[in-house]
Amino acid sequence: MNDLTAGILARLHGEGGYLSGEQLCREFGITRSAIWKHIRQLRDTGCRIEAAPGSGYRLLMLSGSPVPAEVALFLKTGFFGRVVYYREETASTNLLAKQLAAEGVPEGSVVTADFQSAGRGRLGRSWVSPAGQNLYFSVILRPLVASYRVPQITLLVAAAIHRALLDAIPGIDAQIKWPNDILIGGKKLCGVLCEMQADPDTTHFVVAGIGINVSQSRFAPDLQDRATSLYRETGIHVCRPELLAGVLNRFEELYLQWLGEESLGFILPHLERHSLLQGREVIVEQLNRRIAGTVLGIASGGELLLGIADGTELKITSGEASLGSTYTTNL
Ligand code: BTN
Numbered sequence: 001m002n003d004l005t006a007g008i009l010a011r012l013h014g015e016g017g018y019l020s021g022e023q024l025c026r027e028f029g030i031t032r033s034a035i036w037k038h039i040r041q042l043r044d045t046g047c048r049i050e051a052a053p054g055s056g057y058r059l060l061m062l063s064g065s066p067v068p069a070e071v072a073l074f075l076k077t078g079f080f081g082r083v084v085y086y087r088e089e090t091a092s093t094n095l096l097a098k099q100l101a102a103e104g105v106p107e108g109s110v111v112t113a114d115f116q117s118a119g120r121g122r123l124g125r126s127w128v129s130p131a132g133q134n135l136y137f138s139v140i141l142r143p144l145v146a147s148y149r150v151p152q153i154t155l156l157v158a159a160a161i162h163r164a165l166l167d168a169i170p171g172i173d174a175q176i177k178w179p180n181d182i183l184i185g186g187k188k189l190c191g192v193l194c195e196m197q198a199d200p201d202t203t204h205f206v207v208a209g210i211g212i213n214v215s216q217s218r219f220a221p222d223l224q225d226r227a228t229s230l231y232r233e234t235g236i237h238v239c240r241p242e243l244l245a246g247v248l249n250r251f252e253e254l255y256l257q258w259l260g261e262e263s264l265g266f267i268l269p270h271l272e273r274h275s276l277l278q279g280r281e282v283i284v285e286q287l288n289r290r291i292a293g294t295v296l297g298i299a300s301g302g303e304l305l306l307g308i309a310d311g312t313e314l315k316i317t318s319g320e321a322s323l324g325s326t327y328t329t330n331l
Contacts (some may be wrong), residue, residue: 006069020056058168074245079108098137160251187228
């Protein structure tokens with residue numbers, strides 16, 4: 001879709017009602033048949049546009065796919081999502097984003113796909129990514145911060161998604177599970193996979209990969225007790241490009257603030273208020289050990305603060321936390 005097609009879509013979306021062919025010709029400086037060609041292209045992407053003799057064109061419905069022109073309708077950012085690479089299908093948006101980042105695309109560029117054939121989760125797991133239902137996207141970042149701060153980005157993303165969910169569905173009871181999950185009713189709604197390319201003194205780029213189950217109504221038997229979607233929880237089909245833009249709007253805001261701060265202190269109240277683990281008994285699994293304790297909070301560096309049986313307080317930098325011994329929320 002070229003800029004003119006996207007411009008016509010934005011104009012129709014902003015108008016809400018009919019816009020005459022004549023008016024569009026005047027505004028875009030093109031002929032009636034050229035306008036018609038762009039309308040046909042928009043219809044081909046799945047937008048429903050009415051053409052009424054004597055009244056003009058009216059946008060009835062967006063396609064709802066996370067295509068650049070539809071994401072742009074809802075963006076309020078300076079640079080996040082101003083360049084969007086959309087694919088109907090790709091192996092993994094993180095994989096493609098890493099290739100593009102290595103080629104030098106600007107910070108804030110986003111890679112999104114309708115379907116991932118090899119979606120990736122944390123710890124080598126896969127991320128089930130059916131077509132036409134959910135959001136899969138990766139944001140390319142080039143943070144000029146000390147390398148020890150880079151892992152904090154995962155929590156920033158989680159907070160941004162959580163805020164965007166509240167914007168989309170006010171009052172939604174979603175919880176953040178340190179460090180990278182959002183759950184509803186103990187079931188996983190979204191996950192974040194941050195990957196980076198760095199050498200000892202420079203972070204070349206970070207790719208923040210985000211998967212949100214939006215409209216998926218069925219899950220495979222092994223997932224159905226552990227995974228959910230916005231539609232399953234609320235009965236609402238949230239508009240995917242609007243939610244994607246909503247996450248970018250919130251993420252850019254937090255990212256810019258974080259760049260100018262020393263720590264995550266400014267977002268801790270939000271993270272703790274909506275934390276699934278706060279005050280709960282957990283078991284944290286790390287590569288070579290399991291630690292049981294009570295979650296006391298999140299430190300300003302992003303670590304999980306764990307009170308253990310001998311009365312000491314541990315700062316956990318990485319690992320997978322499960323609630324108690326019987327209830328596990330891992331995916
Ligand atoms: C997890 O919870 O394990 C993280 C899941 C991250 C999934 C997203 S979907 C978009 C991006 N591309 C991928 O291959 N993975 C991330």
